[in-house]
Amino acid sequence: MTDSVPVRCPACRREQSFTPPTFPCSCGAPLTVPVLRDGAPEEIEHRTWQDIWVVVDCPSCGRQGHWPQPEFGCGCGVLVRVPVTPPLPAAAPPPAPAVARPAFRPVTIRTARDAVTAAAQYLKWLGFRDPRRPEDREAGVDLYGTGLVARVDPSTRPAGLRDIECLWLHGLQRSALSVFFSLAGYAREARARGDALHIPLFIMDLTGTPQPVNDPADVLIRTGPPDG
Structure with missing residues (x-):
């Protein structure tokens, strides 16, 4: 207690x-x-x-x-x-060993559904076991799985600050890692918030190949899911 x-x-x-x-x-x-x-x-x-x-x-x-x-x-x-005790500065951990994977096989994107499929395939390639579409689609979540919530934005506008914060709140509610995929990139404020909240951000082209745009995304590629 x-x-x-x-x-x-x-x-x-x-x-x-x-x-x-x-x-x-x-x-x-x-x-x-x-x-x-x-x-x-x-x-x-x-x-x-x-x-x-x-x-x-x-x-x-x-x-x-x-x-x-x-x-x-x-x-x-x-x-x-009410004030909170600040965390102690943490010593930098040794870099985790890179995960060995076969080459990723992308899914060509022609429709918004293709974009979600491509992101799901990529998440499986990263090591998430069961990324899938929610039965009742939640606003701001396109894929979820064990320890994972993901948003796939296929629109032609850069993902905004609210998009990032909404996804992060879903991840907080589920105690899961939030991952964001965007075809049009990210607004400056959204990119900064993703960095601050340690959300892996990826940009996708029409070949269906995600590319990391921040350090958390690079770490996810190198080491795989946190529980993996």
Whole structure:
């Protein structure tokens, strides 16, 4: 059971008990957001994307992830942000050995359905066991599988910031890796958000051959799925 911590409202100065939230890590272990006991809570006047997520290391597997920022509503009417213990700087791990694979055989893209098929074939080639279309298509998800959610954008416009964030939230909900494929590339903000959230981003041409556009995609190609 998670221990409660005393937190003082910055507006009315009333001290109250706060129980840090617990979430399931993708490794299966419960992860309790580590509240900074001696930190200074802040009144929330407005939110930004950076304000609503915190970076926390899982104590079981060591994986670093983004989790909802702890907050609570005080009886005085103020919404309070609770500070979190920052993660320790991690030593750079040794590079994982590259996965040996046969040459990828692409699927020519003529339709939007072909693009999804090509992405599914590529994900299988990377090592994901069962990428498939959801029976009831969710907004923002075209393929899913064990430890995986993927979006395939066959449109002629670059993928936007909202597309990346929506996919990442689906991955967070499923404790799965999010992977994005786009035929038209990525807007600058979308590319930056993908990098910040460690989402592998790929661009596809009409031959059906995905190409990595960021470091997480390069790592995925080199080492395969996280649980692989």
